[in-house]
Amino acid sequence: MSPKEHRQKAKEAKRKGKAAQREKAKAEKARAAKTDRSQAGRPAARPGDRFDVPRPGGRLSGGRGTHVAARMTALVTGSLFALGIVGVMAYNAGHPAPLATGITDDQVSKYRLTAYPVERAIAFADRYARLCANQNPDQAEQRRQAIARLSSSGVDTTCGWDGKGTQTVAYSVWSGYMEPIPEFGEHGYYIGIQLQMTTGALRTLSVPVWAQDLKTGNGMRVVGGVGTLPQPDQASPPEVKDALQTDSDLSGDLQGKLFQDFFTAWGSSNGNNLTRYVAPDATKTARAGLRNALQTPKVTEVKVLLPKGVAASDGHKWKVGDTTWARVTVEWKSGDAHVTERYRVEVTLTDQGWFVKDIRAGIPDERGGAATVS
Numbered sequence: 001m002s003p004k005e006h007r008q009k010a011k012e013a014k015r016k017g018k019a020a021q022r023e024k025a026k027a028e029k030a031r032a033a034k035t036d037r038s039q040a041g042r043p044a045a046r047p048g049d050r051f052d053v054p055r056p057g058g059r060l061s062g063g064r065g066t067h068v069a070a071r072m073t074a075l076v077t078g079s080l081f082a083l084g085i086v087g088v089m090a091y092n093a094g095h096p097a098p099l100a101t102g103i104t105d106d107q108v109s110k111y112r113l114t115a116y117p118v119e120r121a122i123a124f125a126d127r128y129a130r131l132c133a134n135q136n137p138d139q140a141e142q143r144r145q146a147i148a149r150l151s152s153s154g155v156d157t158t159c160g161w162d163g164k165g166t167q168t169v170a171y172s173v174w175s176g177y178m179e180p181i182p183e184f185g186e187h188g189y190y191i192g193i194q195l196q197m198t199t200g201a202l203r204t205l206s207v208p209v210w211a212q213d214l215k216t217g218n219g220m221r222v223v224g225g226v227g228t229l230p231q232p233d234q235a236s237p238p239e240v241k242d243a244l245q246t247d248s249d250l251s252g253d254l255q256g257k258l259f260q261d262f263f264t265a266w267g268s269s270n271g272n273n274l275t276r277y278v279a280p281d282a283t284k285t286a287r288a289g290l291r292n293a294l295q296t297p298k299v300t301e302v303k304v305l306l307p308k309g310v311a312a313s314d315g316h317k318w319k320v321g322d323t324t325w326a327r328v329t330v331e332w333k334s335g336d337a338h339v340t341e342r343y344r345v346e347v348t349l350t351d352q353g354w355f356v357k358d359i360r361a362g363i364p365d366e367r368g369g370a371a372t373v374s
Helices: 003-040 065-083 083-089 103-112 118-133 137-150 184-186 248-268 284-288
Strands: 169-180 190-195 202-211 220-222 228-229 295-304 323-334 337-350 354-359
Touching: 083 184, 118 137, 118 169, 118 202, 118 220, 137 220, 169 202, 184 190, 184 202, 202 284, 228 354, 248 295, 248 323, 248 337, 248 354
Parallel strands: none
Antiparallel strands: 169 190, 190 202, 202 220, 202 228, 295 323, 323 337, 337 354
């Protein structure tokens, strides 16, 4: 074949390739137009059709969590504007939202909460309780209007306050108390909100909350007056029986040879240094660290626990593969202050020595009883 024929054949192949691409693009455009016409003919989705609200602690099914969460956010925002909550949010700026409910299956059954929008009702009750407990004569009218936006017509919009004196809520959280309101059936519950005032005083207010739409949580109102419940009793915990004994020699050895260096690397989240002190199968917590949230650690006390049933006088011999827990006291620098914290650290013995396998915060008080208040 001559060079001229080769060039003509190449041009023909190129022309056919471009033609095929144009046909493919036209087909894709036609399919997209058909899909748009099909979706345009569908009826608008209703909130009840698309927003599945799981039971407290449950998860949305069908792998649609992200998209459903976005739609739920839009729906809740619209509901809040309808109720005039925007002003309430501004009034309560700076206060934390309530913690997760943590409602058990027994509570769900006992209080018939399978249909009630628990989390949203608790958040609603929390805002109302803080409005009632935050009292400042200079903001009395703003407070009254905010309370009125959340209440039914017969509710006292002063929340029982005579307009004198000042008090401020430092923190609020759901107390765990819920009781059905018989007059409103499954739509109404008394909800306990525990408040800590800036003075340190604790109060638990019972807030009656009614919800119009049980599936979405829309249309909530406070439908009665609030009252203060007694605080739960505080018992004296028992002394720990059969407390594990400690290996004093190993405790002193690991305090300087392992734990001081480990906490220095862990506090700063220095990954390169941490690999020198953690076991190959160490947990994510042991490898993560505090990212300098606390600084300059000083390990002041270590108690390495002996296996159960082993006495300190037995002269226990550790062998490769053994694991145990140590209770470690660490002094940190936090800003201009120093704070002392306590940890449970799991360690394992390898051919190269002891390494950290896991770390958890907090240790038990073996003495028990109630602390003395001067």
